Amino acid sequence: MHFGLEDHQEHLVATARQWVDQRWARADLESVDERCRLWLELEANGWPTMLGLGADAASVLDAVVTVEALARGGCSLALVPAMVSTLIGTGTSTDSNVTSEGLSRPLLVIDGTSPAEPVARGLEVAQEILVARSTTEASPGSERSWQIAIVGAEEKAVEVVQDENPLLLCGISESARSGAEWRDADPEIVEKAWRIGAVLSAAELVGVAQSVVDMCASYAKDRIQGGKPIGAHQAIQHRLADMLGYVERCRYLCYAAAQVVEDGATTEVHQAKALAARDCLTTIRSGHQVLGAIGFSAEHGLPHLHKQALVAAHEFGSASWHWAALETD
């Protein structure tokens, strides 16, 4: 057993941290054009497609530490859905003519009766959207049939559901969905990609929650009230200790799931996503209490992180969905 990052993973993390420090932290995130530019840089770094490059593909664990590092740095671009859409696009190329080469900035929407919300983030930077829909009733633990379609990301196809820059939630318009060319997809490929998506979204949650711990610890050291840092009070100390414990616990469950998800593991995946969706959100809520009023002001970074985590918590199965799957496991 080895719990440290491999050399190449250290490099992935360092590169991701450097990018978010240099580019994301200084970007004008209110601007859609700027977010598109940032997305092109993500693509140039090879992150959205790192899982779908055949023999050169990174491992899921590589992708997990990358996603976590980017999220810890504050990056909220929809990297995880893009990674999953690449996996599905590549995996289903034989029988559906959908290839990763044929997709340009693909992002994924899970639609229909799937457990995920039929909305997605990041569609503003997509040129094409891979829509996957389950054609069977999806109860946790049951087998699902899948169809996929490619929808152009032009204005008439995308409906903005919620616009809270820089986190834009969109859906696919009814007309675009009904006009799309649906193809049956190999359920094994889609389900596997979906499980990988669950692990990756757990990693994103861990990264966001860790960034909240970092933010709150720093604030607790600097914020002076009554003549001493608020972090000198045990009430704050103990809250932060709990937050750290939650994040560490989720992190290693996520890493362990990443190692076995490609072999078809389900229990580990359900546990990783369910716990991350529950405990990372708890951590973030707790962070609001440490930061006080500034923490629920839109001018502060925490509200955005919180909303990003809410989205990640529901992508590729909510906590409730994964707990329910474990009940029948």
Added chain:
Amino acid sequence: MNFTFPDNAERFREEVRAFLAARPPGDYKVDAMDGGYGSGAVSHEFMRALGERGWIGLSWPTEFGGGGRPMIETLVLAEELALASAPMGPLTGSDQWGWSLISDANEQLRQDLLPKIAAGEYTSWQGFSEPDAGSDLLALTTRAARDGDEYVINGRKIWSSEAGSYTHGQVLARTHEIGDGGSRTRGLSMFVVPNDAPGLTLRPIVSLTGEVYHYEAFLDDVRVPLWRIMGPEGEGFRELLRGLDRDRFWGRFHKPPAMLRNLRLLEDYARTTRRGGRSIIEEPGLARRLAELRAETEATRLLFYRFGWQLDNDIPTPYESALYKTLADELGQRVANFAVEVLESDMMIGRDRGDLSTEMRQLYLTSVGQTIAGGTSEVLRTTVATRGLGLAKS
């Protein structure tokens, strides 16, 4: 990163399982109660059986009588024994006591103790806390003074686990007085005191289970030869810190596997027992809580393995033992609460449920003290915040 056990560890796991299958753990004579930490009851017979196989001190260097095996095998041994609820009570404590001796003791002390620890003959209790020095251990008043070729120890210790069943105490005492403004961490020394030393009296303290787990130790002019000191005189604080840190890890490492075992037993019971016209597992929310507890336990198990890996690779662990102990102990209390939910009144009165209700009753009652023993959760959270997150001390 790789979470797969190496081949040697898996082979050793099979060896341990074969040992347990050859003679079930329940066949061994029990000498003292199960403290509920996952290390089972105390059976000296079982400890001797482990010693015969070279499984106490498994990872000690061979020149000190150990097995020279990788640390992962010691972890696997503890995990498998916990999964089987084997009465290994003193095992990990003995293992770590040996490591302390190898690291810090003089040659005479090593020769006196190590072979018999490895054989399962010698076991040790901790004489750290005192009636007025609990969370503030440095307020201790026990004194040790040199008198010729002996130390004379006077004082009073309390909350020493299983002291009456073990053979030696590790007793912390002040050997040098501190002047005004001097650091209380200076001038402390650790001594190894045999239980049969004249002047040492152990008073059993009956716990809420009705059994004895803790003892109070009275040291009245207890004389020990100079070589029974651990490390240099006055440098016992380092030994204390290391002992506490190790204890929080090794004293809790077996807890996650023990919890997994308990959850499995409770699930089996809930699936096969009907109440109110349905299986207990079908009661609203129960299966969900089981899934949550199991996931948290798996996550905690991974954290302990990670900690072991850090120790094995000499990676600093400034806060981890405090954090992981707190997580494990509080989770253990929730598992115990779950047992109440599943077994209801059967657990309290032990009616018609045989071993399961008795075992879970013990688990529930002993879990109360675990967030206190070895450092309260409150003190340890402060440790995490100050050492792990760099917050100011209050």
